[in-house]
Amino acid sequence: MDKNILSDRILNLTESATLEMTRLSREFKANGIDVITLSIGEPDFDTPQHIKDAGKIAIDNNITHYPPVPGFLELREAIAQKLKRDNGLDFNASQIVVSTGAKHSLINVFMCILNQGDEVIIPAPYWVSYPEMVNLSGGTPVIIDAGIENDFKVTPEKVEAAITPKTKAFLFNSPGNPTGSVYSRSELEALADVFAKYPDILIVADEIYEYINFEGKHESLASFKKIQDRVVVVNGVSKGMAMTGWRIGYIAGPQFIATACIKLQGQYTSGTGTISQMAALEAVKTIPETSTDLKNMLSAFRERRDLLIDLVNDIPGMKTNVPVGAFYLFPDVSYYYGKSDGNTIINNSNDLSMYLLNYAHVAVVPGEAFGSPECIRISYATSKELITEAVKRIKLALEKLS
Ligand SMILES: Cc1ncc(COP(=O)(O)O)c(C=O)c1O
Structure with a gap:
């Protein structure tokens, strides 16, 4: 038997580029090569002690x-309180579904709403998994571009121009991966104004980087009354609470969406891990403003962002924005396309990322994977020493291109 047995669904699925680069850099390391990995999308901080303790107590x-199936009631009630406390949103526990990471929460929603050919509008640069989740669910991703000149944010005009009778949902992410861009309240309101005119479109707001915001308090797209009843908030504990491995995400949304996700989850995965849920309960009870763990993580990320921007701006031809959230920089590197070191011609961001891995021993992620082939994603979820060394290596490797 061979791979012909595999379904079209899986054969047509693209491998996650972030996981692929991380796999390649592990392979290099296993061969004794000192690679600096700036491709990973997770905090390099450990889960706070009080949260780990809650997990241990759950075992005992x-x-x-x-x-x-939807998660422990106590956890869903605590999430409802968190949404009120941090975001001023009113959800009850029955509108909340806990899943195996925000990734799982997102695909649950798409599996529940999409029929063949239904369209989902996705602003690019987007998180790698969005289009593939829509494809897997039988939908059609409709990509709209937001360039670096607009801080990688889409305008309401562009969004509205993409709406067709087939549009089922708008998938929105702020603070954003891979750009770190954060929409202001007035920018969010302008988007809400567009969707207020289209009452049949569901808005999926991925707020997983909520707590990693260097300038202000998170603003949720669900906080606008005019669209509130059809926003699905997707969030979790992975990024803000340094809990990527615990795999807890959730949705809060219209009752019929929550009920549908529970039905799907009931046949597909059942409720997610109990120990993780008890740790997540402790995490969502944590008040972000008073958490020293979160404050320390945020100030470290901010310092590293500033350092990275300074260093990258010293490299000829690299253009950057100033990310306000998350822990990524997404520089435009297209200046190097068409150049060569004598052996390797750099035609796109895949070539450039492979060149940096092979010759600078630094792993970054090509922008192609995020729908922006002119850029690369650099994660600064690592120490200042490694950031400094990595950019030094990148600069030296790029100097060889002409
Ligand atoms: C924008 C975005 N949404 C969702 C997720 C998934 O989060 P989780 O690890 O909770 O599944 C990620 C993780 O990288 C992300 O960057």
Whole structure:
């Protein structure tokens, strides 16, 4: 038997570029090559102690049996309180579904709403998995571009121009991966104004980087009354609470969406891990403004962002924006396209990323994967020493291109 047995669904699925670059850099390391990995999308901080303790207590208390499909009621109630406390949003526990990471929460929603050919508008640069999730669910991603000149944010005019009778949803992400861009309240309101005119379009707001915002408090797209009843908020504990491996995400949205996700999850994965849920309960009860763990992480990210921007701006031809959130820089590197070191011609960001991996021993992610082939994504979720060394290596490697 060979791979012909595989479904079209899986054969047509693109591998996650971020995971692929991380896999390649692990391979280099296994061969004794000192690679600096700037391709990973997770905080390099450990989960705070009080949250880890909650997980340990859950084990000792034998909270190890099947949980309810949508998640423990206590956790969903705590999430409802968190949404009120941090975002001023009113959801009750029955509108909340806990899943295995925000990734799982997102695909649940698309599996529940999309029929063949239904369109989902996705601003680019986008997180790598968005279009593939829509494709997997039978939908059609409709990509609209937001360039670096507009801080990688889409204008309401562009969004409205992409709406067709087939548009089922708008998939929105702020603070954004890969750009770190954060929409202001007035920019969000302008988007809300567009969707107020189209009551049949669902808005999926991925707010997973909520807490990693260097300038202000997070503003949720769900906070605008005019569209509130059809916004699905997607969030979780992975990024802001340094809990990527615990795999807890959630949605809060219209009751019929939550009910549909529970139905799907009931046949597909069941409720997610009990120990992780108990740790997440402790995490969502944490008040962000008073958490020293979060404050320390934020100030470290901010310092590293400033350092990275300074260093990158010293490289000829690299253009950057100033990301306000998340932990990525997404420089435009198209200046180097068409150049060569005598052996390798750089035609696009895939070539450039492979060139940097092979010759600078630095792993970054090509912008193609995020719908912006002129850029590369550099994660600064690593130490200042490694950032400095990595950019030094990148600069030296790029100097060889002409
Ligand atoms: C924009 C965005 N949404 C969702 C996720 C998924 O989060 P989780 O690890 O909770 O599945 C990620 C993770 O990289 C992300 O960058």
